[in-house]
Every structure is written in C-alpha cells, then in structure tokens.
Amino acid sequence: MESARCWFSKFRSKDKARPSKKKEVSSNGKEGIKAPSSEELPSNVTKQRVAAAKQYIENHYKKQMKDLQERRERRDMLEKKLADAEVTEEEQSNLIKYLEKKETEFMRLQRHKMGADDFEPLTMIGKGAFGEVRICKEKSTGHVYAMKKLKKSEMLRRGQEQLQHWQRNRRMLAYSTVGTPDYIAPEVLLKKGYGMECDWWSLGAIMYEMLVGYPPFYSDEPMSTCRKIVNWKTHLKFPEEARLSPDAKDLICRLLCNVELRLGTKGAHEIKAHPWFKGVEWEKLYQMKAAFIPEVNDELDTQNFEKFDEDDSQMQTPNKSGPWRKMLSSKDINFVGYTYKNFEIVNDHQLPGIGNILSCSCVNI
Structure with a gap:
C-alpha cells in the first residue's frame, strides 16, 4: 500500500511538471482553448506598438488611394480645360507630359524624409x-x-x-488649462455651456486691449484673471487716460456683458450697425487702403x-x-500620421498647378 502511494505521488509530481494540454469545457459542453495566463499576455508597450503599426499601415494605404484619386482629378481637370481651349494636339500632348513629369517629381518629394x-x-x-x-x-x-x-x-x-491634475481636482481645470485666459468668456470658465456668443466677448476684450493698451482683466496670475472675468461687473473699468469715446465704451460694454444681452447673438450685422463703426463701408473693406501697412524690406526682414x-x-x-534613426518608440506612437505634404503648397517653386502649366504655352483659358 505504501509503495502504491509513493508511486502515485511521483506520478502526480511528473504530471504537474509536464505542460498542461487540457482543454477547458465551456458552459454549453463544448471544448475550448484554455485562456492564456497573465505571463503570456502581451505587455502594454507591445499593444501600443501593434496599434501604432495598424494605424500606420491603414494610413499608408488610405493615403495611397487618396493620392491616386487626386492625380486622376488633376489629369481630368487639365484635359477638360485643354479640350475647351483652342490648343493643338501637339501642345495638348506636351502639357500632359509636363503634368506627368511634375506628378513624378511630387511623388519623389513625398518619399523624401x-x-x-x-x-x-x-x-x-x-x-x-x-x-x-x-x-x-x-x-x-x-x-x-x-x-x-x-x-x-x-x-x-x-x-x-x-490628465493627473484633472483626476486630482476637476474644479481647478478651468483655471489651469486655458494658458492665456485674457479673452475667454465667463460662461466658458463657469462651464455653463456656450455657443458662438463667447467669440463676441473675445472681440470685446481684444478691442479693449487695442484701445487701452492692456487686456480688461489683466493680472500676473492666470487664476486671478479668471476670477476677474467671472466677476466682470466689478472689474470692468475704463482708465481716464485712455480717452475712449462714448461709442467705443458702449460697444465694449455691449460685448463684455451677460450672454443673453451680448451684441452679436443675432448675427454680426448687430455689431456692424453700431454707431462706433459709422462710416465704415463693409462691402468695400478689401478695396480700402489699410490704416497701417508694415514695412518689409526683404523676405528675411523680421522687424x-x-x-x-x-x-x-x-x-x-x-x-x-534617416536610416540611423531608431525604430518607432512609445513617444512616436502618439504622432503617427502627422506628416502632411500637399501638391499645391509646393506649387510656386517646383510643381506648377494647372494655371501655371497652361501659362507655359501662353494658353488663355
């Protein structure tokens, strides 16, 4: 009996040492694969890399299809314009070849790191x-x-x-994430829900700064600025030395006010109709000479x-x-797909658009 027990204990120890090949039986009676242990599961870094690789591959092929479609559209547009113009077949062929050459240069430029x-x-x-x-x-x-x-x-x-600050203290988020809160409307800070009306508040704050020389609720501490904005009725004041006209003060006050009374809630025409803008021809604004034209001596002038x-x-x-750069890191995962290159942006220097292509043959379309 003792020898049998000894043999049975040795058999069990060997069985435990041997890798388990047992299959789990599910609730419906069917056999299934045993779930992997925690040690066999991929780490978070591996999961991030897999997700980044998946995103990279998807973006790569989506971009290829999009680029192909854009090339076809540029080709079709050129052919249509050439068909409507009085151009010989030889000139049409030359312009199409020119476009193909520039498309090839653009594809080569896209591959350049x-x-x-x-x-x-x-x-x-x-x-x-x-x-x-x-x-x-x-x-x-x-x-x-x-x-x-x-x-x-x-x-x-x-x-x-x-993120950690949000988890610790949600209330403080309104004061800590705005960066420069000088132009933010009180309803935004108080999280009451807001619409486009908050932009008209910002316009009033910018107008105040341009006429006075500093923001209406300025403070060295952003949190103090936020408090002043929330209590704007107490802190909105006009210094006498600024010498603002009554119309200017009225417009600022009607922009820096409660949202339901704020000018512009029914449209920009409310602001345009204010007496302070009397004499402004809004329809001819782009034809008017600017009040201040900055002096620029050359393309490197930064004065x-x-x-x-x-x-x-x-x-x-x-x-x-280049090739010596290390492989995708955990930091890079957050920036997959940020690269952007556009045919028209490099148009002026290397890749003429359709208008420039046609002008090369002096074709007036």
Whole structure:
C-alpha cells in the first residue's frame, strides 16, 4: 500500500511538471482553448506598438488611394480645360507630359524624409510652451520658410500632467488649462455651456486691449484673471487716460456683458450697425487702403515680429532622421500620421498647378 502511494505521488509530481494540454469545457459542453495566463499576455508597450503599426499601415494605404484619386482629378481637370481651349494636339500632348513629369517629381518629394537638418535656422519669430517658430532657409533650394519645431516629449509630459491634475481636482481645470485666459468668456470658465456668443466677448476684450493698451482683466496670475472675468461687473473699468469715446465704451460694454444681452447673438450685422463703426463701408473693406501697412524690406526682414532671446541649446539640438534613426518608440506612437505634404503648397517653386502649366504655352483659358 505504501509503495502504491509513493508511486502515485511521483506520478502526480511528473504530471504537474509536464505542460498542461487540457482543454477547458465551456458552459454549453463544448471544448475550448484554455485562456492564456497573465505571463503570456502581451505587455502594454507591445499593444501600443501593434496599434501604432495598424494605424500606420491603414494610413499608408488610405493615403495611397487618396493620392491616386487626386492625380486622376488633376489629369481630368487639365484635359477638360485643354479640350475647351483652342490648343493643338501637339501642345495638348506636351502639357500632359509636363503634368506627368511634375506628378513624378511630387511623388519623389513625398518619399523624401525631410528633417530640420535640411534647413538653415535664422531668426526666431515665435516661442511657446511646446516649441518655437523660426524663419529658415532650405539648403537645397534657398527658399525661405517659417518652421515650427515642437518638442514631443514636452507635449506628452504636459498632457500627462493635465490628465493627473484633472483626476486630482476637476474644479481647478478651468483655471489651469486655458494658458492665456485674457479673452475667454465667463460662461466658458463657469462651464455653463456656450455657443458662438463667447467669440463676441473675445472681440470685446481684444478691442479693449487695442484701445487701452492692456487686456480688461489683466493680472500676473492666470487664476486671478479668471476670477476677474467671472466677476466682470466689478472689474470692468475704463482708465481716464485712455480717452475712449462714448461709442467705443458702449460697444465694449455691449460685448463684455451677460450672454443673453451680448451684441452679436443675432448675427454680426448687430455689431456692424453700431454707431462706433459709422462710416465704415463693409462691402468695400478689401478695396480700402489699410490704416497701417508694415514695412518689409526683404523676405528675411523680421522687424515686425516680437524679439525673442535665443536659446543655444535648442539651436544645436541634433535631429535624428534617416536610416540611423531608431525604430518607432512609445513617444512616436502618439504622432503617427502627422506628416502632411500637399501638391499645391509646393506649387510656386517646383510643381506648377494647372494655371501655371497652361501659362507655359501662353494658353488663355
């Protein structure tokens, strides 16, 4: 009896050591595959990479189909315009070949991996929480652009902080996420639900700043600004030294007020009809000479932009692009599909549109 027990215990220990091939029986009596253990499940990083790969592949083929459709539309549009014009068959053939050549150049340009190293950074014309805007010159062509460089790590970090802040204190979110709240309407801050009327409040705040020199509810602390906006009846005041006309004060007061009384709720015509705009010919606005025309000496002239302190660390940051760039990281997953290139945007320099193509043969359509 003891020997049988000893043999049975050895048999059970071997059976436990052997990988289990048992099948689970479901409630309806059918056999099914045993659910994987927690150790066999993919990690969150793997799931993120799978989702990013799926999104990348879907975007890739969607973009291919969209690009093909756009090429066909450009070809059809050109053929239609040529058919309506008095153009010889030889000229039609030459223009179509020219378009095909430019389409090929555009497809080659789309495959080009462009990075910050392809540009010569010049003057900084803008700076924000996530990056900077700088005038730059493309090294290969010499064309001048405005380049916005964003720090992905900073965007993700701040997004994470805001999420945690939301979870800790929802009430404070209205004060912490607005950034510059000088022009935000009180109904937005109080989360009462709002519509387009809040834009007319912003117009009143901007008008006040342009006439007085500073925002109507300015404070060094954003939270204090928000409190002033919510209690606007107490804090909306006009300094005597600004010398605002009665009509200007009236228009500002009718914009910075309760939403149900705010000018513009029935349409922009209410604001246009205000006495402060008397004499303005709205229909001829684009034909009128501007009150102030900025002086621009050349394409690199930045005298009309705000001056910013240069940060050498940002200027010398290496840009990792090309074949030596590391594979998709967890940070990059949040930015899959952000690349955008447009046929018409590079039109002026390399890829003439239909109008330019036709002008090459002096065809007037």
